[in-house]
Amino acid sequence: MNILIAARLAFSRIIATKTRSGLTMLGIIIGVMSLIALVSVAQGATSGIQDQFKGLGARNLNITGTTNQSLTTDDVKEIEKLSGIEIVTETVSGRVTLSSNEASTRAQIIGVDQNYKTVVDPDIFVGSFLPDVTNASDARLIVLSTTLASDLKLDAYSIGSSIAVGSTEFTIVGILDDADGFGTRGTAYIPLETAFKYVAVPPYLSSITVQTTSEEIVPEVTTNLTALLKARHNITGEREADFVITDASQLLDAIGTVQQFLSLLLGGIASISLVVGGIGIMNIMLVSVRERTREIGIRRAIGAQQSQILTQFLIEAIVLSLVGGIIGVIIGEVVAYFLAQLGQWNFALSPTMILASLGFSMFVGVVFGVWPARTASKLKPVEALRFE
Amino acid sequence: MSTVVEMLNVTKTFGEGSSIVKALDGVDIRIEKGEFVAIVGASGSGKSTMMNLIGCLDRPTAGLVKVAGEDLSELNDKKLTSLRNLAIGFVFQSFFLLPKTDALDNVATPLFYRGVPAKEARKKAMEMLTKLGMADRHTHQSTQLSGGQQQRVAIARALVTEPSLILADEPTGALDSNTGKQVMDLFEGLNREGITIVLITHDLDIAKRAKRRITLKDGKIINDERDVA
Ligand SMILES: Nc1ncnc2c1ncn2[C@@H]1O[C@H](COP(=O)(O)OP(=O)(O)OP(=O)(O)O)[C@@H](O)[C@H]1O
Ligand SMILES: [Mg+2]
Numbered sequence: 258m259n260i261l262i263a264a265r266l267a268f269s270r271i272i273a274t275k276t277r278s279g280l281t282m283l284g285i286i287i288g289v290m291s292l293i294a295l296v297s298v299a300q301g302a303t304s305g306i307q308d309q310f311k312g313l314g315a316r317n318l319n320i321t322g323t324t325n326q327s328l329t330t331d332d333v334k335e336i337e338k339l340s341g342i343e344i345v346t347e348t349v350s351g352r353v354t355l356s357s358n359e360a361s362t363r364a365q366i367i368g369v370d371q372n373y374k375t376v377v378d379p380d381i382f383v384g385s386f387l388p389d390v391t392n393a394s395d396a397r398l399i400v401l402s403t404t405l406a407s408d409l410k411l412d413a414y415s416i417g418s419s420i421a422v423g424s425t426e427f428t429i430v431g432i433l434d435d436a437d438g439f440g441t442r443g444t445a446y447i448p449l450e451t452a453f454k455y456v457a458v459p460p461y462l463s464s465i466t467v468q469t470t471s472e473e474i475v476p477e478v479t480t481n482l483t484a485l486l487k488a489r490h491n492i493t494g495e496r497e498a499d500f501v502i503t504d505a506s507q508l509l510d511a512i513g514t515v516q517q518f519l520s521l522l523l524g525g526i527a528s529i530s531l532v533v534g535g536i537g538i539m540n541i542m543l544v545s546v547r548e549r550t551r552e553i554g555i556r557r558a559i560g561a562q563q564s565q566i567l568t569q570f571l572i573e574a575i576v577l578s579l580v581g582g583i584i585g586v587i588i589g590e591v592v593a594y595f596l597a598q599l600g601q602w603n604f605a606l607s608p609t610m611i612l613a614s615l616g617f618s619m620f621v622g623v624v625f626g627v628w629p630a631r632t633a634s635k636l637k638p639v640e641a642l643r644f645e
Numbered sequence: 646m647s648t649v650v651e652m653l654n655v656t657k658t659f660g661e662g663s664s665i666v667k668a669l670d671g672v673d674i675r676i677e678k679g680e681f682v683a684i685v686g687a688s689g690s691g692k693s694t695m696m697n698l699i700g701c702l703d704r705p706t707a708g709l710v711k712v713a714g715e716d717l718s719e720l721n722d723k724k725l726t727s728l729r730n731l732a733i734g735f736v737f738q739s740f741f742l743l744p745k746t747d748a749l750d751n752v753a754t755p756l757f758y759r760g761v762p763a764k765e766a767r768k769k770a771m772e773m774l775t776k777l778g779m780a781d782r783h784t785h786q787s788t789q790l791s792g793g794q795q796q797r798v799a800i801a802r803a804l805v806t807e808p809s810l811i812l813a814d815e816p817t818g819a820l821d822s823n824t825g826k827q828v829m830d831l832f833e834g835l836n837r838e839g840i841t842i843v844l845i846t847h848d849l850d851i852a853k854r855a856k857r858r859i860t861l862k863d864g865k866i867i868n869d870e871r872d873v874a
Contacts, residue, residue: 262757273745555741558702559802560730560758562723638702642741 260568267573271580281541282581284534285621289585289614290592291530295523296610297593301602303516307509315472315505316343317376318479320465320486327499330460332489336467339485341478343468346372347449350463351456355401355445356421357409364405366422366445367463368452376468379446384416384431390448399427400446403435408443422447425455475504528617535578535621542574542629553633554641567634574626575619582618586611648711649732649809649841650676650699655708657694657864668694669705670864676843678809681836683852684845686861692845693814695861699843700812701729713809730759734803738815740795742787742802748774749783752802759806773801777831793824800831810841817851829854 271278322328333347349368354361371389373379379386382403390396399422401411409420411429419426427447453459469478479502492498546553553566561569590606597604657669668691676682676699684692697703698710701717704725710717713732720728735741742751749770756766774780777797787795796816803811813832817825829851836842836856844855852858860868 262763269745549744551741552744555743556754556758557726558700558729558735558741559755560726560806562726562758565758639697642702642737 260572263565263569263572264576266569267576270573271576277541278577281538281577282534282584284537285531285578285581285618286534286585286588288527288531288534289582289618290589292524292527292614292617293586293589293610294592294596295527296520297589297604297607298596298600299519299523300516300607301593301597301604302600303512303519305600305602307512307516316469316475318467318469318475318482318502318504320467320482320500320502322461322463323499323501325463326461327490328462328465330462332486333462333465335485335489336465336482339478339481341470341474341481343470344372344375345468346370346376346466347462348373348464348466349449349452349457349461351452353423353456354421355405355409357411357415359410360408361421362405362408364408364443364445366447366452366456368449368457369446370449373446373466376466380434382432382434383413384429386431387446387448388430390450393448394450395454396448396451397422397425397427398430398448398451400431400433401429402433402444404443405445406432422455475506479504531617531621534581534618535625538574538577538622539625539629542570542626543632545573546570546629546633549633550636550641550644553636554638554644557636557638558642563634566636567630570630570633571623571626574630575622578618578622578626579615582615585618586614589614647678648675649678649680649713650674650843651709651711652698652705653709655698655705655710657691657698657703658706667864669698672708672864672866674859674866674869676810676841678841679836679839681832681842681856682844683855683858684843684861685847685849685852685858688847690861691864692847692861694864696812696814696843696845699810700733700735701725730755730806732809734800734806734808734811736796736799736803736811736813736816738818740787740792740799740819742790742795742798745786747784747786748779748790748798748801751787751798752805755802755806769805770801773805774798776804777801791824792820793827796820796824796828797831800828804835804840810843811835812843814845815847816844817846817848825851 320328330347333345336342337345347370351366352363353366355364369387371391374386384400387398387400390398399420401409406412406415411420411432413432415429416431417428419428421427457463467478467482469475482502483498486500487493487498490499556566594604652672652674655669655672656667659666659668672695684695686692698705698717699712701712704710704717712728715728717725743754746754749767752770752773753763753766756769757763761769771780771783774783777800779794779797779801782790782794782798787798790798811832816832817828820828832842832844833854842855844851846852857871858868859866
């Protein structure tokens with residue numbers, strides 16, 4: 258008996274027992290659906306972050322102090338003398354209470370110098386970023402993130418009005434577009450010099466960002482920076498440095514690892530439900546073999562080989578799991594699409610993922626179909642025929 | 646004349662120790678091509694056991710069983726199955742049509758298992774249904790057919806492989822006497838065409854219509870009589 262006839266037999270059997278087949282497939286449908294949806298969440302969510310980091314610039318190196326007093330403005334002066342450096346920007350940060358007429362909230366405030374705009378290139382929603390105020394002694398200007406602005410019940414017309422940073426009045430010059438800025442939600446920006454007056458203690462910095470002249474020399478500059486800062490901070494031998502240098506590639510690698518881990522974790526959880534679905538198929542197939550003992554006996558009597566009975570039942574299990582898999586893929590992609598809308602990341606059909614899910618469900622069908630199919634094929638014709 | 650079935654000193658026992666049952670006890674028979682044999686006997690006399698051996702569904706405990714020239718004890722399951730498919734056409738008391746399968750595919754199934762392409766198998770099946778007057782019912786499933794019609798489909802299925810032997814276990818047992826008679830008419834007709842038929846029955850009126858009667862008692866043949874031609 259060729260495979261086609263066995264497949265047709267399996268299909269007509271599945272159609273003839275619609276309700277039972279549907280319920281049997283449910284486990285596989287749910288398993289594949291969650292596999293597709295969860296893995297797409299893991300990938301969608303992290304690839305969004307990855308894109309944002311790529312935008313951050315592959316030429317940038319970020320130095321952060323491990324203590325409040327690790328980095329100083331003098332460090333910056335020395336760093337600027339190193340070769341291969343295009344531009345350096347320094348920041349300080351502190352937490353303060355911001356108050357508008359209508360609301361107040363705690364926020365992270367970052368003091369940035371005039372280079373910050375060039376290096377980081379923040380997206381402005383309305384107004385402008387901080388102007389160059391290098392020579393002004395007390396420029397009380399502030400830029401808010403959209404999130405912060407709305408927390409303070411401010412709108413686009415608030416540009417030019419003032420809010421209190423602690424007890425000092427600042428003028429709002431711009432509101433940032435949070436949508437594609439990473440880590441800027443709930444952050445406000447003020448000029449560096451001003452920050453030293455109100456929220457931070459000079460000459461200590463919280464971070465220094467270095468833009469190199471080209472992407473290729475990033476490792477070399479990293480080495481030189483490390484040597485320079487270690488020397489300046491008197492760190493010798495095995496002592497741990499009081500600063501950390503990160504570049505985009507490290508962040509991207511880190512996010513890649515997180516993405517892989519998340520995919521594996523969520524995919525693993527979903528796979529368990531797929532296996533449970535497989536056990537459901539096995540269970541029903543075993544019942545079905547028992548119920549159809551007489552039929553198996555007839556088939557054996559009129560000349561079905563053991564291998565042909567095995568094929569028939571195995572194909573039935575595979576068709577059940579594969580059809581379940583196909584339905585699961587369709588529902589899973591629809592769910593993934595809506596989750597992507599909700600989470601605002603890009604939705605993409607992944608052929609690899611679809612094929613892998615279908616392959617996996619077929620594999621589950623084979624694994625859990627073998628036992629019932631073998632049971633069926635090993636029935637003794639005489640006894641099967643006599644079975645009531 | 647060639648020999649279709651040969652049994653030499655055949656014993657078949659079930660169970661062991663004190664509960665051992667001798668279902669067949671030293672049976673010798675030969676059935677030649679073209680014969681119409683009825684096997685009769687009381688319940689428990691060993692008729693079905695004998696039919697299972699002739700039908701290549703089982704092997705003897707001792708003795709020789711040859712069907713279409715093949716010694717059953719020398720065949721593995723695969724060869725035994727092929728022999729059933731090639732040499733035997735089964736007709737059962739309760740018809741045993743395949744569920745959820747139409748009459749046409751029921752008849753074609755033995756050919757499917759033999760590896761005949763589906764189209765050709767269905768063509769032959771249709772011819773056989775036509776011969777038995779069931780052509781207009783070829784799309785019906787067993788649940789949509791009367792007992793007599795089901796038995797006709799079953800007989801078509803038995804004949805489609807052109808077997809050496811039709812083996813029928815109580816083929817009229819589940820039919821009313823009129824339909825039963827029609828089935829017997831059918832068998833007589835087939836036998837006239839040269840088809841070998843072995844029929845198991847405990848109905849002596851049915852047995853009379855065969856040309857030879859073998860009577861079993863407690864697993865032994867106590868009578869073997871032929872109509873004089
Ligand atoms: N699988 C088996 N296991 C144990 N004993 C069996 C088995 N098959 C048959 N027997 C025994 O063998 C003997 C012959 O049984 P068999 O079925 O051949 O009788 P039969 O002539 O067909 O009877 P009936 O007319 O009632 O069908 C009986 O005593 C029966 O109990
Ligand atoms: Mg019997």
